[in-house]
Amino acid sequence: MPNIVVPELGESVVEARISRWLKKEGDRVEAGEAIVSLETEKIDLEVSAEQAGVLTSIKRQEGEDVKIGELLAVVEAGGTAATPPSAKTNGAAQPAKAPAVAAATPTPASKAEDPRATPTAKRIAKEHDVDLGGMQGSGTAGRVMKQDVQQAIAKPAAAPAPAQPAAAKPVAPAPASIPIVRRAPGDRTEERSRMTKRRQTIARRLVEAQHTAAMLTTFNEIDMTAVMTLRERRKESFKKEYGINLGFSSFFVKAAIAALRGFPPINGEIQGDDIILKHYYDIGIAVGAEGGLVVPVLRDADRMSFADIEISIRDFAKRAGDNTLTLQDLTGGTFTITNGGVFGSLLSTPILNPPQVGILGLHKIQDRAIALNGQVVIRPMMYVALSYDHRMVDGREAVQFLVKIKEFIEDPGHLLIES
Numbered sequence: 001m002p003n004i005v006v007p008e009l010g011e012s013v014v015e016a017r018i019s020r021w022l023k024k025e026g027d028r029v030e031a032g033e034a035i036v037s038l039e040t041e042k043i044d045l046e047v048s049a050e051q052a053g054v055l056t057s058i059k060r061q062e063g064e065d066v067k068i069g070e071l072l073a074v075v076e077a078g079g080t081a082a083t084p085p086s087a088k089t090n091g092a093a094q095p096a097k098a099p100a101v102a103a104a105t106p107t108p109a110s111k112a113e114d115p116r117a118t119p120t121a122k123r124i125a126k127e128h129d130v131d132l133g134g135m136q137g138s139g140t141a142g143r144v145m146k147q148d149v150q151q152a153i154a155k156p157a158a159a160p161a162p163a164q165p166a167a168a169k170p171v172a173p174a175p176a177s178i179p180i181v182r183r184a185p186g187d188r189t190e191e192r193s194r195m196t197k198r199r200q201t202i203a204r205r206l207v208e209a210q211h212t213a214a215m216l217t218t219f220n221e222i223d224m225t226a227v228m229t230l231r232e233r234r235k236e237s238f239k240k241e242y243g244i245n246l247g248f249s250s251f252f253v254k255a256a257i258a259a260l261r262g263f264p265p266i267n268g269e270i271q272g273d274d275i276i277l278k279h280y281y282d283i284g285i286a287v288g289a290e291g292g293l294v295v296p297v298l299r300d301a302d303r304m305s306f307a308d309i310e311i312s313i314r315d316f317a318k319r320a321g322d323n324t325l326t327l328q329d330l331t332g333g334t335f336t337i338t339n340g341g342v343f344g345s346l347l348s349t350p351i352l353n354p355p356q357v358g359i360l361g362l363h364k365i366q367d368r369a370i371a372l373n374g375q376v377v378i379r380p381m382m383y384v385a386l387s388y389d390h391r392m393v394d395g396r397e398a399v400q401f402l403v404k405i406k407e408f409i410e411d412p413g414h415l416l417i418e419s
Helices: 099-104 119-127 146-154 197-212 225-242 249-262 306-321 395-410 413-418
Strands: 003-005 015-021 034-039 044-048 053-058 065-067 071-077 215-223 268-271 274-277 283-285 287-289 292-294 335-339 358-362 365-372 375-389
Touching: 034 071, 119 146, 197 292, 215 395, 225 306, 225 375, 225 395, 249 283, 249 306, 249 335, 249 358, 249 395, 249 413, 287 306, 358 395, 375 395, 395 413
Parallel strands: 283 335, 335 358
Antiparallel strands: 003 071, 015 034, 015 065, 034 044, 053 071, 215 375, 268 274, 287 292, 358 375, 365 375
């Protein structure tokens, strides 16, 4: 009798939370079919049946925390699915309906069963009787995401358009108004919800980083004129050749690697009383996801081209959105780059991603007046920040590292030599 247990969850992950049972007791399951969805501190994953059978017993309930190897459920191989109560009367089974009749009219629940949809999307679709058939999702390969179902629910049914005279010009639709919800007098309601495993881990690791590391931050500013000019000149040919836009991320990844070569301690970590210097460059790229920040890793980024980096980052962003990043994507990393500028941040202090000892923070590009060759000029400027662990990295090294980043970005030709 095969058991369903909590699988290996990846490096340093020992616990998960049962987010949702996809099957119930008595259901027939096929080999490889997902039975339960688990939420971990890094990703959500589904546990599947190893062989066909019937789910005879569920041992742990939704919302419970479980550890690797713990029993979740029991599947009886080759068993018979339980007969629904409605199919029995006074203990006697009723004659089964003809298959053709049963298949002719799909139930509302069947409309929500679409293999292209995420478990959360299926659940919401089932609750609101939304038909997933034919819905084009925003996830990878058209996968239907939670936000796609929510948009379908919020979208009002289209009213038939009134007939227009043949010569009439089309009228532009009025902009959708944003509903304003005003708090009623005396309304002091509160909402309590349990922290997700990922949010708990983010909170724990951020506090840990500040309590265990001697974290300091140094700042500088970069004139982005040269990179912006280069991007403008090469954007069409780059997209034509590689099928992706040339962004800023690849420049900063290349600049960070070149600077790390000159300051090896920033690419290392502390293990007890030992200092580990890493002579490879696995660069973490912080990506904002629905459940919290995740940091997928560009493996051997020093061997990647500009196009390789841009394509990988685009893929990370898509898979973070549809929750298909793997544990392998998120483990390791020797140095991290985070870009608060995409959310409008002008200046911030990034927090270390333990056990790494350095993180580079990028910010919004903004036109500012600067002094250049005795003249006041307007240039697109970006503030950058380097947070570092002072136990391993001296202030002088941190400042010089950030100066190197500035030099490489303000004169991108250096990157060709350093690469």
